[in-house]
Amino acid sequence: MFKNLFLLSLVVMSTTLPAIGITFKDAANRTITLEKPAEKVVVLYDFVDYAAIAGDECYKRVVGISKKAWHSWRNGIWDHYVKSCPEIKNIADVGILRFGDFYMEQLVLVQPDVLILPLWQFEAISKVQKKQFDAIGVQLIVTDFARQKLETHIVSTMAIGYAIGKKERAKEISEFYRQQIEKVTRLLHQNKKPFYYIEKGQKGALRQDETWSKTVWGEMGDTAGGKNIADDFVGAGKNGDLTPERILASKPEYIFITGSHWVNNPQSLSLGYGIDKSIANKALITFIQRRGWSELPAIKSNNLYGIHHGLARGLMDFSAIQFIAKQFYPKAMKSIDPIENLKEFHQKFLPVVYQGTWFIKADYKALK
Numbered sequence: 001m002f003k004n005l006f007l008l009s010l011v012v013m014s015t016t017l018p019a020i021g022i023t024f025k026d027a028a029n030r031t032i033t034l035e036k037p038a039e040k041v042v043v044l045y046d047f048v049d050y051a052a053i054a055g056d057e058c059y060k061r062v063v064g065i066s067k068k069a070w071h072s073w074r075n076g077i078w079d080h081y082v083k084s085c086p087e088i089k090n091i092a093d094v095g096i097l098r099f100g101d102f103y104m105e106q107l108v109l110v111q112p113d114v115l116i117l118p119l120w121q122f123e124a125i126s127k128v129q130k131k132q133f134d135a136i137g138v139q140l141i142v143t144d145f146a147r148q149k150l151e152t153h154i155v156s157t158m159a160i161g162y163a164i165g166k167k168e169r170a171k172e173i174s175e176f177y178r179q180q181i182e183k184v185t186r187l188l189h190q191n192k193k194p195f196y197y198i199e200k201g202q203k204g205a206l207r208q209d210e211t212w213s214k215t216v217w218g219e220m221g222d223t224a225g226g227k228n229i230a231d232d233f234v235g236a237g238k239n240g241d242l243t244p245e246r247i248l249a250s251k252p253e254y255i256f257i258t259g260s261h262w263v264n265n266p267q268s269l270s271l272g273y274g275i276d277k278s279i280a281n282k283a284l285i286t287f288i289q290r291r292g293w294s295e296l297p298a299i300k301s302n303n304l305y306g307i308h309h310g311l312a313r314g315l316m317d318f319s320a321i322q323f324i325a326k327q328f329y330p331k332a333m334k335s336i337d338p339i340e341n342l343k344e345f346h347q348k349f350l351p352v353v354y355q356g357t358w359f360i361k362a363d364y365k366a367l368k
Helices: 002-016 047-057 067-072 075-084 086-090 104-110 127-136 150-163 167-185 216-223 244-250 277-289 317-328 338-349
Strands: 022-025 031-034 041-043 062-065 114-118 139-143 195-200 211-213 238-240 254-259 304-308 359-361
Touching (some): 031 139, 031 150, 041 047, 047 150, 075 086, 139 150, 150 167, 167 317, 167 338, 195 244, 211 216, 216 254, 254 277, 254 317, 317 338
Parallel strands (some): 041 114, 114 139
Antiparallel strands (some): 211 238, 304 359
16 A cells, blocks of 8 residues: 555656756856757757757758858858758758848748857847747757857857757867867967958958958957957957058068858859869969058968868867967977868768868969
């Protein structure tokens, strides 16, 4: 009799006690609690990072993406991923939370458990949209890879890992990332920092494009041990343009142009999967022909470089930081091979193979 009463009490307890959920912090410092790992996910930006954390399943549980942010902005990466993860072609497009083209009706149709979005999109959510998200019952998971800080990268990686039940894999990736960053930071003991300039190469050499200060590429260049000429003209944590005169007057010792496969921009610097080095170099050396650039210390010293723009704001950025640091301090960083380390990241964590051109030093011989 007592045994039966004991068993009955266990049954009652199991039906009345709350289920133990998954609790973690996201990059907006919000406490998130989920009953279980999400089975249906919407991803608005961190596409490569999500794929790394998801592992072999790739995008199979993803029911919505921002096609504009991936297919349009990173078309070369999209095309490469379609070969290994063909399911992305059929995922619903829900738009993007920044430019007034988010499709709430589509979100209702796909009924996700969680929506993974970067902080810069989270901050753009209107009060009306906030009420709509609450009504739908979707849990927002905020990431922040854009600040380019080690701690926010790890918090963001772990938040995705917790949300989709890949905590241990997220830990492994976080530790790999930490080690790659520390390969640079533990070797930085120089007092004199070289002056550098980084420009987005989307518009090509004929039109000035944006740069950054204390964020994105500006923060990456600082982590690599350089002094950003944009810091005197662009607000900290912002992006903006420098006038040609300011660039010339600042006399950067190193210049980095970021490249990608931008749709409908034939003059842009193309880099990434499927891009031949000679094609990238042909576009890169046209920047030398800008008025006054031939007299800049960076150009005279053959320190003009191209780096894939898609390496910023994500877990692969360690390789770009390593590449920049290796140019600044070739002796101190001699043992670091950013390309081999990027290949290792692909082999360990990504569903696609490494290939193409992600880093390049301008070869002036083509001008002769």
